[in-house]
Amino acid sequence: MSTLTLSACAKLNLTLDVAGRRPDGYHEMRMVMQSVSLADEITLDFGTSQGISVRTNLGFLPNDRRNLAWSAAAAFEAAVKQPVNVTVSIRKQIPVCAGTGGGSSDAAAVLRGLNQHYQTGLTPLELARLGEAVGSDVPYCVLGGTALAGGRGEVLTPLPDLPDCWLVLCKPAFSISTPELFHAADAVRLRCHPDTTGVLQALEAGDLTGVARRMYNVFEDVLPISRANEVQSIKSALLSCGALGACMSGTGPTVFGLFAEEEAARKAWQSLRALYQDTFLTRPAGSGRTPK
Ligand code: C5P
Numbered sequence: 476m477s478t479l480t481l482s483a484c485a486k487l488n489l490t491l492d493v494a495g496r497r498p499d500g501y502h503e504m505r506m507v508m509q510s511v512s513l514a515d516e517i518t519l520d521f522g523t524s525q526g527i528s529v530r531t532n533l534g535f536l537p538n539d540r541r542n543l544a545w546s547a548a549a550a551f552e553a554a555v556k557q558p559v560n561v562t563v564s565i566r567k568q569i570p571v572c573a574g575t576g577g578g579s580s581d582a583a584a585v586l587r588g589l590n591q592h593y594q595t596g597l598t599p600l601e602l603a604r605l606g607e608a609v610g611s612d613v614p615y616c617v618l619g620g621t622a623l624a625g626g627r628g629e630v631l632t633p634l635p636d637l638p639d640c641w642l643v644l645c646k647p648a649f650s651i652s653t654p655e656l657f658h659a660a661d662a663v664r665l666r667c668h669p670d671t672t673g674v675l676q677a678l679e680a681g682d683l684t685g686v687a688r689r690m691y692n693v694f695e696d697v698l699p700i701s702r703a704n705e706v707q708s709i710k711s712a713l714l715s716c717g718a719l720g721a722c723m724s725g726t727g728p729t730v731f732g733l734f735a736e737e738e739a740a741r742k743a744w745q746s747l748r749a750l751y752q753d754t755f756l757t758r759p760a761g762s763g764r765t766p767k
Contacts, residue, residue, distance in 0.1 A: 476520065476521065476522040476523055477520075477521050477522065477592070478518060478519065478520050478521070479518070479519040479521075479588045479591060479592055480516065480517070480518050480519075481516075481517045481518075481519070481584040481587060481588050482514040482515075482516065482517075482584070483514055483515040483516075483517050483565075483569075483577075483580040483581045483583065483584035483616070484510040484511060484512065484513070484514045484580055484616075484619060484760050484761055485510070485511050485513045485514065485569040485575040485576055485577060485580060485644075485757070486508055486509065486510055486511070486575060486576035486579075486580065486612065486615065486616060486619075486724075486725075487508070487509045487511060487575065487642065487644075487724045487731055488506050488507070488508060488509075488574070488692055488722070488724045488725050489507040489508070489509050489637070489674060489686060489690050489722070490505075490506060490507040490669035490670075490671050490674050490689070490690060490691060490692070490722075491504070491506045491669070491691075491692040491693060491694060491724075491725065492504070492505040492506065492668050492669050492671060492693055493657070493660050493665070493693055493694075496661060497627075501611070501627045502627075502657055502660075503625070503626065503627075504611075504624060504625060504626065504627065504628050505623070505624075505625055505671050506623070506624045506625075506628065507621070507622075507623055507624075507634070507671060507674050507675070507678075508615050508621070508622050508623075508624050509620075509621050509637050509759055509761075510616075510619040510620055510621075510759065510760045510761030511642055511644075511757040511758065511759060511760055512757050512758050512759075512760040513568060513569055513575075513644065513755050513757040514568060514569065514580075514760075515565055515566060515567050515568050515569050515577060515580065515581055515584075516565075516566040516568070517544070517563065517564070517565055517566075517581055517584040517585065517588065518563075518564040518566075519561050519562070519563055519564075519585070519588045519589070519592065520561065520562040520564070521560060521561055521592055522560065523562055524560065524562050525560055526558075526559075526560060527545055527548040527549060527552070527559055527560075527561055527563070528561075528562045528563070529542050529544050529545045529548075529562075529563045529564075529565065530562070530563070530564050530565070531564070531565040531566075531567060532565070532566050532567060533567050533571065536565075536567070536571065542578070542581075543578040543579060543581060543582035543609055543610055543613070544563050544565060544578075544581045544582050544584075544585045545563070546582065546608075546609045546610075547581075547582035547583070547585040547586050547606065547609050547613070548561055548563065548585050548589060550586075550605055550606070550608055550609055551585070551586055551589045551590070551605065554597075554605050555593065555595050555597075557593065559589060559593070561589065561592075563585055565581055570644075570646045570729065570753045572650045572651075573646045573650075573724075573725075573727075573728065573729040573753070574651075574723065574724040574725030574726050574727045574728065574729045575644065575646075575724055575725065575729050576612050576615075576616055576725065578610070579606075579609075579610050579612035579613045579615075579616045580616040582606060582609050582610065582613050582616070583602075583606060583613055583616035583617040586602045586605060586606055586613075586617060587602060587617065590602055599617060599618055600618075602617045603615075603617040603618055603629070603631070606629075607627075607629045611627040611628035611629060612628050612725075614628070614629040614631060615628060615629075615631055618631060618633070619760070619761030620633060620634075620636065620761040621633070621634040621635065621636050621637050621678065621759070621761075622634055623671075623675065634675065634678050635678045635679055635681070636759065637678065637683070637686065637759045638681050638682075638683040638686075639758070639759065640683055640687075640719075640733055640734060640735055640758070640759065641733075641734040641735075641736070641737055641739075641740030641741075641756065641757075641758060642731050642732070642733055642734070642740070642756075642757050642758065642759070643713060643716075643718070643731060643732045643734065643740050643743045643744045643747065643754065643755070643756055643757075644724075644729055644730075644731045644753075644754065644755040644757060645709050645713070645729065645730050645731070645732075645747045645751050645753070645754045645755075646728060646729040646730075646751065646753035646754075647702075647705050647706070647709065647728050647730070647751060648751070648752070648753075649702060649705075649728055650728065651698070651702070651726055651727050651728055653726045656694050656697065656698075656726045656727075657726075659697040659698075660693060660694065660697050662697075663696075663697060665693050665696060665697075666696060667691065667693070667696060668691070668693060669689060669690070669691035669692070669693070670689045670691075673685070673689045674686055674689045674690070677689065683719065683733070683735060684719050684735075686720070686733070687718070687719030687720030687733040688719065688720050689720070690720045690721070690722035690733065691722060692722050692723045692724070692725075692727075694723060694725075694726055694727060695722075695723045695727075698727070702727075702728065705728075706723050706727065706728060706730055709721075709730040709747070709751075710722070710723075710730055710732075712743070712746070712747060713730070713731075713732030713743055713747070714732065716732070716739055716742055716743035716746065717734060717736070717739035717740075717742075717743070718732030718733055718734055718739075718740075718743065719733050719734065719735060720732070720733050721733070729753075740756060741756060744756040
């Protein structure tokens with residue numbers, strides 16, 4: 476029997492733009508992605524059971540093929556053509572259904588861990604390709620760091636690291652259906668788009684303020700009005716606490732603020748935590764960066 480423990484980092488969208496609908500029903504995306512040190516803990520136990528099994532510390536999460544971690548293990552087994560006997564235990568820290576990539580990141584950690592244990596020698600890029608069938612954000616979560624994501628989300632270009640900063644994440648207590656939000660975006664002409672090119676230039680220049688001021692997510696504009704108001708009020712609270720910029724991540728509802736200084740970030744975290752249980756203080760992580 477052997478055990479592997481891995482960290483599965485959350486992701487944020489520094490920008491999110493939808494460029495249109497694709498013939499396969501998915502949408503063409505342009506997103507600047509960032510891993511953060513807020514992470515689930517994934518433990519892989521080998522030799523304790525036959526086949527693939529998943530358990531989590533949250534009773535309401537599925538333990539079968541509906542869990543992306545299970546799908547990832549099945550995709551790995553099919554690709555390497557050898558039986559996988561693993562029990563995946565997931566200790567959730569990343570909020571669930573929050574736009575912060577928790578399920579995708581758990582799946583990515585399973586792919587990395589199985590590759591390590593079975594010594595299959597797949598490169599990170601090959602693992603990322605394997606993750607495409609599991610979910611659109613899984614390839615990014617395999618590679619992590621700061622990256623531009625195009626296509627469905629799987630066409631990845633590594634970018635210079637986001638300069639060191641502090642991030643406060645705050646998830647309001649409602650959930651949003653991803654397909655419904657995409658439908659809502661199809662139904663309107665999007666009024667604003669993020670300045671993705673400006674963000675790429677700011678990253679090249681190591682200009683944290685330039686990144687933060689340009690962060691934007693087109694889904695903020697298609698939320699139902701009461702939801703949009705709550706997202707706006709969290710953004711305003713973060714900005715009034717000194718965030719350089721604030722934005723919703725993915726299909727939401729998590730909102731995050733980017734801070735240059737720890738003290739201001741800590742104050743924002745404390746004041747929002749009094750209102751929202753799922754509030755986190757975190758830092759950039761991934762791609763060769765030591766998690767803080
Ligand atoms: O690929 P994934 O399973 O994460 O996608 C979930 C849903 O999000 C899809 O069924 C689709 O409705 C929507 N989606 C999309 N375009 C993308 C990614 C996701 O329309 N690029």
